[in-house]
Amino acid sequence: MHFLLLLIILSGLLHITGLYVKNTSLKMVFKPLTTALIIYFAFQQGGHVFLHYKVLILIALFFSLAGDVFLMLPHERFIAGLVSFLIAHLFFITAFIGHTGPYWNWIYLIPVLIYFILFLIVLLPHTGEMTIPVVVYALVILTFLWQAAGRYGFQPDMLTACGLFGAILFVLSDSLLAYNKFVKPIKWAPGILMVLYWSALYFLALSV
Numbered sequence: 676m677h678f679l680l681l682l683i684i685l686s687g688l689l690h691i692t693g694l695y696v697k698n699t700s701l702k703m704v705f706k707p708l709t710t711a712l713i714i715y716f717a718f719q720q721g722g723h724v725f726l727h728y729k730v731l732i733l734i735a736l737f738f739s740l741a742g743d744v745f746l747m748l749p750h751e752r753f754i755a756g757l758v759s760f761l762i763a764h765l766f767f768i769t770a771f772i773g774h775t776g777p778y779w780n781w782i783y784l785i786p787v788l789i790y791f792i793l794f795l796i797v798l799l800p801h802t803g804e805m806t807i808p809v810v811v812y813a814l815v816i817l818t819f820l821w822q823a824a825g826r827y828g829f830q831p832d833m834l835t836a837c838g839l840f841g842a843i844l845f846v847l848s849d850s851l852l853a854y855n856k857f858v859k860p861i862k863w864a865p866g867i868l869m870v871l872y873w874s875a876l877y878f879l880a881l882s883v
Contacts, residue, residue, distance in 0.1 A: 679715070679716050680716070683873070683877065686709040687709045689705040690708075690869065703747060710739060710873070710876060713736065713873065713876045714733065714736045714740065717733055717736055717879075725773065725774075727773070731766050732880070735766035736879070736880065738759050738760070739763045739876060741759040742756045753856075757808055761811070768819050771826045772826075773826070775829060776825065778829060780825050782828075783824035788817065790846075791813055794850060795810070798853055798858060802857050805857070809853065816846055819845070819846075820842045820846050823838050826838060827839040834882050838878070841876070841878030842875070844875035844878060845872070845879070848868055848871035848872040852868055
């Protein structure tokens with residue numbers, strides 16, 4: 676497992692290097708490869724959770740891989756990428772809910788809701804014709820984070836903590852991506868975004 680983690684880190688660093696030196700081959704090869712390695716890592720995990728949870732997380736990770744591919748095509752398929760990640764989040768939510776949820780604890784919802792209201796206030800003046808898809812996506816990732824927190828609150832252990840931490844990192848990654856795309860490009864954003872994104876996937880993979 677330690678060797679696989681090193682491969683994931685190396686592959687991710689090669690993609691990020693490609694971003695900054697503008698090397699198309701590095702970007703195109705190592706972005707999907709890094710996500711694929713995380714999927715393999717999740718598949719190899721020890722089976723300490725219900726099988727349906729692991730299957731749903733794996734499906735969500737595959738849709739994340741599809742989103743990666745769409746967003747790096749020569750003519751960026753942003754809508755296709757958005758839909759792929761939307762479906763991925765729906766599978767993550769279904770996994771978190773399992774057979775005990777949904778979790779209706781308002782203590783977890785309130786801070787998540789405040790964050791997304793503030794973020795949408797910043798974002799929506801810049802989204803134009805993308806406003807409806809962005810709002811729908813925001814509601815889905817709000818639910819994603821809320822249910823990850825609810826699952827941890829219901830059963831606080833290392834696996835559910837990994838799921839919650841992965842969800843937090845995923846939301847931060849999506850937030851940075853949206854701000855960078857719609858509000859103001861940030862020079863350092865691409866590399867940080869990928870670190871947040873792959874860290875999120877890795878912790879979600881650890882949760883199985």
